[in-house]
Amino acid sequence: MHLVSVMRRCVWAVLLWPNLLTSSVPLDCRQEQGGVSRCSSISQEKLLDRVIQHAELIYRVSEESCSLYEETFIPLPLQFQRNQAGYSCRTLPIPSSRSEVQQISDKWLLHSVLMLVQSWLEPLVYLQTSLDRYDAAPEVIINKTKWVSEKLISLEQGVVVLIKEMLDEGLLNLNHSEEALFQYDVQPEMVESVMKDYTLLSCFKKDAHKMEAFLKLLKCRQTEIYNCS
Template sequence: MLMVTVMQRGVWAVLLLPYLLTVSSPLDCREEQGSLSRCPSISQEKLLDRVIQHAELIYRVSEESCSLFEQMFIPFPLQLQRNQVGYACITKALPIPSSKGEIQQISDKWLLHSVLMLVQSWIEPLVYLQTSLDRYDAAPDMLLNKTKWVSEKLISLEQGVVVLIKKMLDEGMLTATHSEQGLFQYDVQPEMLESVMRDYTLLSCFKKDAHKMETFLKLLKCRQTDLYNCA
C-alpha cells in the first residue's frame, strides 16, 4: 500500500508539474511579473481585468486541489458523509449574498466589499491548511505546492481588490482585517479522521468561495460594459 501511494505521488508530480509552473507565474498590473500591490499606476479597467484573471486562476487551482485531495484521502462514503453531516463553511456568518436575485440587486460597492471580505477571511485558514497538510505522510508535493500557491496569490488578490475599491469608490486605501475576524480557530489537535475531514471541508468551502469571488468580479466587469445584460 505504501509503495502504491509513493508511486501515485510520483505520477502526480510528473504529470502536473509543467502545468503548475505555468499557472504559478504571478500576475501584475505591468507587463513584467510582480504583485497586484503595484496596481495604482494603471487604469481602472485594466486593473479590473487583472484582478479577474487572478480570481480565475485561484478558483481553477482550488478546484484542482480539492479534487486531488478527494482522490488521495477521501473515499466516496466519506464524501457522502460530509454532505449528510453538513459541515459549515467558516464564511457562512458573513453578510455575503447567496441567491441569484440578491447578487443581481446589490450595488457595485457591495460586490467589491463582498469579494474583499471573502478574500480576507480565507488568508489565515489557508496558512493553517498548509501546516496541516505538511503533517500528512502521503500528501503529494503537487497538493502542497498548489495550496501554497493559492495562499500567496490570495494575498496578492487582496491587494488588487483594495486598490480597485479606492479607484472605483474613492474610499481611500483599506487595510487588511483578516487577522481580527475571528472566524477560524485551529488551536485544537483533532484525531486524524477529524483532521482529514476538516481539511477537506476547508478545501471544499474555499473552492466554493473562490468561485463566488470570480463571479462577483465578472458581474462587476459586466456592469461596467453592458449594464442591462448581466444576468
Template sequence: MSVCWLFAVKYQGAWAVLLWPVLFTKCIPLDCPDEQGGLSRCPSISQEKLLDRVIQHAELIYRVSEESCSLFEDMFVPFPLRLQRNQASYTCITKALPIPSSKTEIQQISDKWLLHSVLMLVQSWIEPLVYLQSTLDQYDNAPEVLLNKTKWVSEKLISLEQGVVVLIRKMLSEEMMTATYSEQALFQYDVQPEMLESVMKDYTLLSCFKKDTHKIETFLKLLKCRQTDKYNCA
C-alpha cells in the first residue's frame, strides 16, 4: 500500500481538497530531466508508463480546472449572467485551432494528430493562464484557494506540455514542431473592459479552459485505448 494513498486517506475532507494537488504532484512525477536540465527521451521510462503519467496529469488538471470554474462562478457570477454567457457570443480562444470536435472526427483522427491536437491545446493555454492569474490578483475578494488552484494549473500545464513532447518523440520518432501555439494571435491583452465585462471574460476563459482540458483528457485516453484494444475504442 503506497504512502501517498495512506496520506490521502488520513486527510480526507476539506483539507484533502486543498492538499490533493500537492499530494498527487509528489506521487506522480512527469518530468524526465537530463543532466543539462532539459528533457531527454526518458529512456528509463517505457512508452506505456509515460502515457499513463501524462493521462494522470491531464486528469488532475481537468479536475482542478473544474473546481476553479465552479468556485469563480459561485463567487463572482450571478445566475442571470451565467445564462447571459450561454446566450451571448463568447468564443473560446482555441476555436480557430484545427481540433476535431465531433465524435466521428475524433474516431477517425490518427494517433499522430491526436497527439498534435493535445499539444496544440496545451500550448495555446499557457499564456492565457498567466494573464488570468494577473487579473484574478486584482479582485478585491478573490479567495486564496482560487488563486492557488489557478497558479497550480498553470505550472502543471507546462509540465504536461513537456510530457506530451517526450511522448510524441517516443511514439512517432520525430522531432517536435518548433512553433508554439501560445505565440499565435489567439488572445489579446490590450483591452481594458469595464468590471462586469472583465468578470465575464475571466469566466469565459475558465469555462473554455475546463472544456479544453476535458478534450485533452479524452484524446489521451482514446490514444491509450488504441494502444491496448484498437477495435473497441468507441
C-alpha cells in the first residue's frame, strides 16, 4: 500500500507539474548591457507582487518535495530516529512577539530574505548531486529540486532590485554567505545521506516559509490594509 501511495503521488505530481510551471509569474531581473536591470521598467508595487508570488511557489514546491521524499525514503522508524538523533536546522532568529514585529524595519525584512536565499543556493546544488546518486529517486523530486534552485536565483535577483528601489541602496554583490545556515557533508554514507538530505529539505521548507512571510509582511506595510502585527 505504501508503494501504491507513493506511485499515485508521483503520477499526480507529474501531471500537475506543467501547470505549476505555466502558472508561475516570470521574474527576470538580470542585468542587461550597461548595467540596467530588466526589472527597471516594472513598478515597485508589481515587482514586489511578483517576488511574493515567486516565494509562494518556491515554498509550495519545497513542501511538496519534502512530503514526497518522506513518503519515498523515510519509514516511520527513521523518522523517529531523526527526531531523536538531533537533526536540526540552524535558523535565522526571528521576531517572536507583536512588539518585536512592529519594531523591525523594512531593511531588516529585505536583507533577511536576501540572506536566506543566498544561504541556500549552494546546499540546493549539493542536494541535486546527492539525489542523482539514488537508485530509486523519483524523477519528479529531482526535477522539482532543480526548478527550485533556478527560481531561487531569480528570487535573489528580484530582492536585490527591491533593496535598490525601496531602500535606495546600491546593488549588493551577489556573494553567497560564507557560513550557510545548513551545513552538509560532501559524501556521507548512504543511510546518513538520506537523513541529511531529508533534513536539508525540511530546513529549506521552513526557510522558504520565512521568505514568503517576510515579503508578505513587507507588502502589508506598503498597502496598510491589514493589521500587519
